[in-house]
Amino acid sequence: MVTTIGPHMSSNASLRVPRRRVAVIGATGVAGQQFITALQNHPWFEIAAVAASTRSAGRSYGEALRDSGSGAMRWYCDEAPSPAVLALPVENAAAIDPESADIFFAAVESDAAREIEPRLAAHRPVFSTASAFRGETDVPIAVPGVNLDHLALIDVQRRRRGWKGFVVPLPNCTTMGLVVTLRPLADAFGLRRVIMTSMQGLSGAGRSPGVAALDVLDNIIPFIAGEEEKVAWETGKILGQVAGDTIAHHPVVVSATCTRANVREGHTETVTVELEQSVDLAAVRDAMVAFGGELCGRGLPSAPEHLIEIHDDPYRPQPRLDREAGGGMTTSVGRLRLDAVGLRYVLVSHNTKMGAAKGAVLVAETMAADGVL
Amino acid sequence: MVTTIGPHMSSNASLRVPRRRVAVIGATGVAGQQFITALQNHPWFEIAAVAASTRSAGRSYGEALRDSGSGAMRWYCDEAPSPAVLALPVENAAAIDPESADIFFAAVESDAAREIEPRLAAHRPVFSTASAFRGETDVPIAVPGVNLDHLALIDVQRRRRGWKGFVVPLPNCTTMGLVVTLRPLADAFGLRRVIMTSMQGLSGAGRSPGVAALDVLDNIIPFIAGEEEKVAWETGKILGQVAGDTIAHHPVVVSATCTRANVREGHTETVTVELEQSVDLAAVRDAMVAFGGELCGRGLPSAPEHLIEIHDDPYRPQPRLDREAGGGMTTSVGRLRLDAVGLRYVLVSHNTKMGAAKGAVLVAETMAADGVL
């Protein structure tokens, strides 16, 4: 790991962090593309390698982005990939050398993650968007600003598994906006039950083949396999507390209905929360506005100005207007109101930025800034 | 009112009902177009007149459908209007002669309804999709199969207001699918609380100007002014009981979040229900399947085979696939499940057929078949 201080040092605000070589595993998928976008002009990290399935290995990254059927280049981020990145050779994710980078960012399917991530984690830090290891007792599910104290489990993980590196997964993209907004509520007022309906963007379903236009045009698809269980279980773990060598889950009940809408990017969620304490809206608003201030004030390259932005306009948040808030890292909240059931609001969260790749990069940045990466 | 028996008699199944001349008020809007569609080949009813605002009055119906800006004919039903209907002269809704028809179907904005409907109701039955009179204590909000005993209030209404006719409004289109599915649950298991999120079709916002494509493409709009309050209040009234000269509301708490999706037609709702009694899914399914059997078995022209259809495929119901179930009159239910919060499901209801025009026609049909129209 490069640790020399001097010309390699980067600076952002007052932070001075040694420069690191990073690799993106699963680089051709939608989340992988967002990793490229988040990392290609990064002040601390430099993309040293990209890897994907054997189908793509051996081609340039630019060629590997082409659709095998139509020949079209399929790129889904608003920011274009740089020529340097397009020219990188794609390595075989299953065989990539752990020495090829200091840090690995992985966005592969869960089955592939079970093979690839441990092999790399034996030597290097691995930040992952896959669900493969989220369920392990010695694996934290990291959410910037929400539960980074859970990273203490990394030591447990290393000790038990004999790894020099580690695996830190991010949550499911639908869990992300929810836990960012629930954390300040849990801390200030206590959580009992959460009822949530999501209208999820298409990018969450990935690139090959993704959602067929014939299925979603003029339509809502009322089911996403496995999603509701993930949201419920992960929320309890993320809001839980480190207890010895594991996490004691928060007892909150999460009842989710997850649907797919004809929206390119951005997950919209309608949320009803039953709190332990009675609240007024001003206190809720204050808690949300104050939330994340410490994280956002550290000068981390991928951190937004605010973790939560509150809209008074009842027609906000909207995914098309608000998904890019804070560079895709701010959760937008609107329609805050109280009724006989509880506190209610609507949120929009960028599912492939904060909810996946760029969120993982921000976790890595916090560790780099803390000198523990 | 035409009551002669003989050549005017229509038949459907074994029903013999005298033929009636009907008028459609607000005929150029989206719900008005659905009235035309529901009535133009009706075995009992014959469109004798159409009326709209002064802007349209004096033109033919076909001409009045043209967009004033672009000149395009704006018609939104899958079924085409007949040449005979297109040739009808449009009358001024504010001045139409109550003698011009036996029955009036009105689909006008609430402010206009306050002026137009009482003038006609003084002489004739008026079935309305407007919210104007829903709040009156002597006015039932009629839902076929759900609460037609509330029509007993018509006598109160006539007595108090000195009318020969009456006003019977349908509920808000978003209330419709909800009360159709809640009625069998309320009857069998008792209702306590309902948490609902809607993803509503575009047609519910009407035709002039309706929802701008620029606002809803690649987007979800998280607010529809006044909708959530209507759904909550109307549900309590519709599920309530006749108590003397008024309706005693059901005490159910309804907590709704209403959003607009980029779907042409059909409202999708995710529903969580807390019941009085503990249930199993088989009993819930049985109650829903059996619901409405009496109404559907009467041979009414606009009645579907089933008021509720249950899907086992978790990817159903979808608005594009299921909105036209039962000729747009069946509420499709799927994703039935139980969790720690309660009973949960997703429904799709056709907002301008069952949820507006054709639902009103079905109410009229039940009264005609009962000989009370």
Place this chain on the structure above:
Amino acid sequence: MVTTIGPHMSSNASLRVPRRRVAVIGATGVAGQQFITALQNHPWFEIAAVAASTRSAGRSYGEALRDSGSGAMRWYCDEAPSPAVLALPVENAAAIDPESADIFFAAVESDAAREIEPRLAAHRPVFSTASAFRGETDVPIAVPGVNLDHLALIDVQRRRRGWKGFVVPLPNCTTMGLVVTLRPLADAFGLRRVIMTSMQGLSGAGRSPGVAALDVLDNIIPFIAGEEEKVAWETGKILGQVAGDTIAHHPVVVSATCTRANVREGHTETVTVELEQSVDLAAVRDAMVAFGGELCGRGLPSAPEHLIEIHDDPYRPQPRLDREAGGGMTTSVGRLRLDAVGLRYVLVSHNTKMGAAKGAVLVAETMAADGVL
């Protein structure tokens, strides 16, 4: 082949045609689903078998329609498949017994068609939507009302290949609307050059995987591989003349640009035609309106009332409003005008009904009615 006369005879108008057992090959795809829709309540034809790839073989048709990834049933026609069809066992297309039906309708990829269709054609008539055999000199590309005299090549085909049956392909779906509108122009005024731009519906790209929503939402895709060459070449052949044992192509120059639009179904084409003779619009209109009258007057079950419908409203034709004209078998034409370049118009044609499956069924019907099937 069933030829007995008597209880098997069907009637439509005055036609009496012996009833036939038919099979649909490639039944799970979008065009295959349209074959099912066109045939499931057919007065002359009865679906005796369905076949698809080995992946689907051995399952019921209903099960085979499920998406292997998501588990959702993927059905794209407005008309639902009948329970009887859903229960049919799916046979392996590569191995289906030619004795299992009297007539085969095939909607498979071109590579598969090269294997499957000749094996069946050795024994039975095969009507195909694949491009595999369109280029053969002894194979007519059949378009109802346009060039059914080309079916004379069937005798050549049988003689040369030693087949008892035959292969008759339909044209590419984008060619269809074009040749239907060009035929009357060619006959009356002579064709020199055609410049066409298509905005094609999603269903034309098929079902697995079809067009990804991420690629086409808020977008136009300006290329469809191979499509423009097919349109140009096929148009010349279809408008050509039987010359001995082959077709002498029409010398018309066809310059096409084919694009994909976010439209579910229906191809829209803007057409500019340079004619041999100078014309006025009234003569063009007369030629188009009169076109196909003989075919449409025969009482064939799948024939529309008119092959071409002309709109005076400049905002028509639109795919959503006009694709189902004539049961999806009428080509809708609008914006007829002349300028310095030539005759210009816009057309909408249903790409999977007239442009594929139902068009093939209509060809079979004409042959059945002629007693040559």
Place this chain on the structure above:
Amino acid sequence: MVTTIGPHMSSNASLRVPRRRVAVIGATGVAGQQFITALQNHPWFEIAAVAASTRSAGRSYGEALRDSGSGAMRWYCDEAPSPAVLALPVENAAAIDPESADIFFAAVESDAAREIEPRLAAHRPVFSTASAFRGETDVPIAVPGVNLDHLALIDVQRRRRGWKGFVVPLPNCTTMGLVVTLRPLADAFGLRRVIMTSMQGLSGAGRSPGVAALDVLDNIIPFIAGEEEKVAWETGKILGQVAGDTIAHHPVVVSATCTRANVREGHTETVTVELEQSVDLAAVRDAMVAFGGELCGRGLPSAPEHLIEIHDDPYRPQPRLDREAGGGMTTSVGRLRLDAVGLRYVLVSHNTKMGAAKGAVLVAETMAADGVL
């Protein structure tokens, strides 16, 4: 007009241009919003005033953006309006004081433009997106890089009309991409005929009411009133030559079919060009790549790096991927090919940036840099 040199001087590259106060007329519409976006952080221009219809006058700009019906803020640019701009008072466009700014940018309907623009032009430069004055013989239709020599007509205009300022309109947004690509072809090879089909984005239809989602979802609208005539006539004028006190039109024949697609922003056009000379594709490509180099090299704030970008990927250009090329100022060209009819290509042009507001700002920048504004 502020002409002092010193602290007011701005710099971009080596250019030093005196700072100007500008006003945006019609600021609440879609093109007006793009003017705000193009000007709010401009190094040379400072938004001193915004004006709109009497309905908006007297409110803040932020309030005036709210939809009168729904109350939602309707903003359509990707870039958010600054708080300073949102706080500006909206003036009445019909009565705004010409002294309130040095330069006026106007994006109002043509009828309003006929009243408002001459009143301002009597005193100040007016750059306009309206069609009102495009037809006047002493009014140039300005396109950056294409015909800025036509600005010589400003002197004629001032002389004839007694104005101290002037009116310079931009072309119709659909003409823009066409003339940018035709200019290098006309110069190098000579133009004879152009056949073009457009698939135009929704923003071109404006904001109130714009295109209804119900009309365009799952659809193509084959007509835009007046558009085709504008494209044909304006192209001839823009490609023409200054001849004394007027413009001698280029004799090119332009045959356009203009349609509306369900695309938020960006016009796609398929183009067939008959040239005077025979060409090969390499020469065409060279001419297009070289085009505009002088303009793009001047360091103007709104100029892109290239006026035309050529794609080799046949699946490009696509409006969603390419509309923002060069900050919305580059015309993307793809599918370059030759056939028996002529040269063919597909282009994408940003209709409200290069095709309207930001294009007008760039014209103003060229004049400011030349010291003639």
